[in-house]
Amino acid sequence: MAGSARADSTAWLVMGVSGSGKSRLAGELAQRLGARWIDADDLHPRRNLDRMAAGLPLRDEDRWPWLAAVAEAAARTSAEGPGPVFVACSALKRSYRELLRERLPGLRVLYLRLDERSARARMAQRQDHFMPAALAYSQARDLESPEGEPGVRVIEAASLSNAWWNFVLQPWHRRRPELGHIHALQLIRDIPRAHVGWGAYDELQRAHAEVTPASFAPTPAPSRGPGRRSARGARGAGAGTGPGQTAPAALGRGRAPGAQPRDPLPTAGGTRECGAGAAGRHRLRAAVGAAQQHAGGAGGRAHAAHPAARLRPAA
Ligand SMILES: Nc1ncnc2c1ncn2[C@@H]1O[C@H](COP(=O)(O)OP(=O)(O)OP(=O)(O)O)[C@@H](O)[C@H]1O
Ligand SMILES: O=C(O)[C@H](O)[C@@H](O)[C@H](O)[C@H](O)CO
Incomplete structure (x- = not known):
């Protein structure tokens, strides 16, 4: 059962289409602020990863159990200690966000807004990532903008x-x-x-x-220390293991482990x-x-x- 979120541990959903920079933003924020983060991509069941890798968009029925796992991992991580928890998760539809809000009271949202063309270009540039650029269209199609919903801040993805x-x-x-x-x-x-x-x-x-x-x-580029890795492995037992936790191998997502941003960045x-x-x-x-x-x-x-x-x- 999910732990209940601590009053002083706000969960921040970092959402947007594939390629909008969710993982980077959540990871950087966590690293620089000494906070914890979760990458929802790490919680996809294998069949979801296979489906996307095959160029097939996820359907509602593919996403519901995954979203429940994301909410549970976030609540557990939040309950483990003070400070914000950043949750990088596409959360494309309003109903998905409603589920997250229901299970993560006080959830705040950073919405990375990025047009389809730019998202596709970014996706195409990525190497070794399970998500093909061809799925940019379905991400844009499924997206229901959260603008106007409570607790939402819009960030132009290109401005970061x-x-x-x-x-x-x-x-x-x-x-x-x-x-x-x-x-x-x-x-x-x-x-x-x-x-x-x-x-x-x-x-x-x-x-x-x-x-x-x-x-x-x-200062020298951060080592694979706190924050660059999400509090992964939340599927099943070890959710929300906190900063610095070495994650199990990514669940097929193919992102280079602990990949660094393009320039050397100051440490947190x-x-x-x-x-x-x-x-x-x-x-x-x-x-x-x-x-x-x-x-x-x-x-x-x-x-x-x-x-x-x-x-x-x-x-
Ligand atoms: N502010 C930025 N400016 C330019 N490129 C960026 C920026 N943020 C992220 N990127 C690049 O865009 C690509 C997508 O970033 P990232 O993986 O963080 O997105 P994402 O939304 O988490 O995607 P996904 O959900 O598909 O994993 C990466 O190649 C990343 O290096
Ligand atoms: O809801 C979805 O369709 C998925 O979460 C996708 O957004 C991918 O998991 C992610 O973007 C990885 O590229």
């Missing part, structure tokens, strides 16, 4: 650039570790909505160049204070503020006053 990760999320989380997850989640909710546009990107890059190398210099952690010079800090803050304004005025919000500021990074 490396610049965003490297210059926005990580530096902020490092600077203000005391604000915990909410700060970063607020950024992800507010900034990418309108893209970190090229202007802001340039500003961020200039700001980055001005701060001392010690401040935001990417959030406890190192930046050594940035005042000018650089100011410039970076201004650039991020501009990006926030561009995105709809998140800048200047009293983060500490946000109720979810109580959340602390998972130990």
Whole structure:
């Protein structure tokens, strides 16, 4: 039986069509915030994987038992400790999300919006993945957008650039570790909505160049440590094993285990204070503020006053 979700452990569904970047976003967030995540692809029964690999879209009857397993794994993982749990799961239809909401009270949703053509292009570029690009059409066909549903944030999938990760999320989380997850989640909710546009990107890059190398210099690419792997193996017994758990071999999905993003990324952690010079800090803050304004005025919000500021990074 699924454990009941802890009050301080919000589950975040990271949803979208195949290729929208769910696994990457959930994995990166978990790694950088010291949280846990689940990749629903790891919970597909073999027959679902075979079906997709054969170019046949999943049907409702293929998805229901899988969704139930995803909900159970998420609830169990959530019950195991504090902090958010990110769940990368397509959840294409409203009825699927209703099942997840019912079993994961308070579920919040990050919807990675990506057009069919871009999704197909990304899928075609992937190697060794069970999902053929030819299924992009059925993903788009089955998708019922969650926009307008409660607790949903839309993220333009194309806006999650490396610049965003490297210059926005990580530096902020490092600077203000005391604000915990909410700060970063607020950024992800507010900034990418309108893209970190090229202007802001340039500003961020200039700001980055001005701060001392010690401040935001990417530390060596993370080892296969916490967060890059999902809390897998949830099917059956070992659901939600927590960060750092080495997963059993992927269930036929073929993704390179622990595959790294395309550029070396800073490690997670959030406890190192930046050594940035005042000018650089100011410039970076201004650039991020501009990006926030561009995105709809998140800048200047009293983060500490946000109720979810109580959340602390998972130990
Ligand atoms: N922000 C991004 N910009 C460009 N490419 C990206 C971005 N995010 C992910 N990708 C690439 O797009 C592809 C799909 O990413 P990912 O596997 O995370 O998507 P997904 O939604 O989990 O897909 P699936 O459900 O099919 O496993 C990968 O090759 C990944 O490297
Ligand atoms: O509901 C579905 O059709 C499936 O979950 C797919 O979305 C794939 O599992 C996933 O995207 C892997 O490529």
